[in-house]
Amino acid sequence: SAVISQKPSRDICQRGTSLTIQCQVDSQVTMMFWYRQQPGQSLTLIATANQGSEATYESGFVIDKFPISRPNLTFSTLTVSNMSPEDSSIYLCSVGRPGNYGYTFGSGTRLTVV
Amino acid sequence: GNSVTQMEGPVTLSEEAFLTINCTYTATGYPSLFWYVQYPGEGLQLLLKATKADDKGSNKGFEATYRKETTSFHLEKGSVQVSDSAVYFCALSKIQVQGAQKLVFGQGTRLTINP
Numbered sequence: 001s002a003v004i005s006q007k008p009s010r011d012i013c014q015r016g017t018s019l020t021i022q023c024q025v026d027s028q029v030t031m032m033f034w035y036r037q038q039p040g041q042s043l044t045l046i047a048t049a050n051q052g053s054e055a056t057y058e059s060g061f062v063i064d065k066f067p068i069s070r071p072n073l074t075f076s077t078l079t080v081s082n083m084s085p086e087d088s089s090i091y092l093c094s095v096g097r098p099g100n101y102g103y104t105f106g107s108g109t110r111l112t113v114v
Numbered sequence: 115g116n117s118v119t120q121m122e123g124p125v126t127l128s129e130e131a132f133l134t135i136n137c138t139y140t141a142t143g144y145p146s147l148f149w150y151v152q153y154p155g156e157g158l159q160l161l162l163k164a165t166k167a168d169d170k171g172s173n174k175g176f177e178a179t180y181r182k183e184t185t186s187f188h189l190e191k192g193s194v195q196v197s198d199s200a201v202y203f204c205a206l207s208k209i210q211v212q213g214a215q216k217l218v219f220g221q222g223t224r225l226t227i228n229p
Binding site: 001006033041042043045048092094096103104105106107108 | 148150156157158159160203207215216217219220221222
């Protein structure tokens with residue numbers, strides 16, 4: 001299975017600022033996924049990032065707040081913009097392959113907004 | 115739509131006890147089913163999976179059987195250890211040949227094993 005390197009692993013940010021999270025995969029993958037895990041909650045999909053096209057956002061998530069880049073088949077970034085304390089969460093990237101039933105997750109970015 | 119419901123936690127057991135974490139799902143067609151584990155301070159790890167009815171996934175002493183008639187995928191382990199303390203997530207995904215599909219997660223069950 002793929003190996004994912006996600007960074008930063010954690011950060012404490014001031015409200016109103018932005019943070020960009022990076023996700024690097026050791027092999028080429030078609031789809032990458034970004035999830036949010038709020039404190040004590042399950043994972044919620046933010047968006048699906050395909051190389052060469054606009055990301056597809058889930059209901060409740062918008063591009064202005066969570067812009068995503070996918071410049072190639074091994075890399076993606078998620079930016080959390082104009083942060084507020086409600087954005088304090090763990091953000092995880094994930095990859096899956098066509099026809100594959102297993103998904104690999106990055107170790108997550110623990111974000112605290114103060 | 116697709117959804118997953120897990121038994122509510124937290125669950126606290128003594129070492130060597132028998133574990134069951136219930137998971138039921140709602141989905142059209144034939145989803146794949148997964149159990150993921152999140153150890154304290156870490157990301158998610160795939161624990162086991164099953165891709166069709168009556169399949170049994172197993173790993174590290176954990177087992178789960180895909181029951182289509184009851185739309186369930188309950189996680190079991192015969193004798194838990196302190197090191198099994200973690201949050202467990204049940205999830206489903208629809209099988210797609212042309213592209214991986216997103217996972218739908220249950221709410222997670224926090225398991226604590228006392229020595």
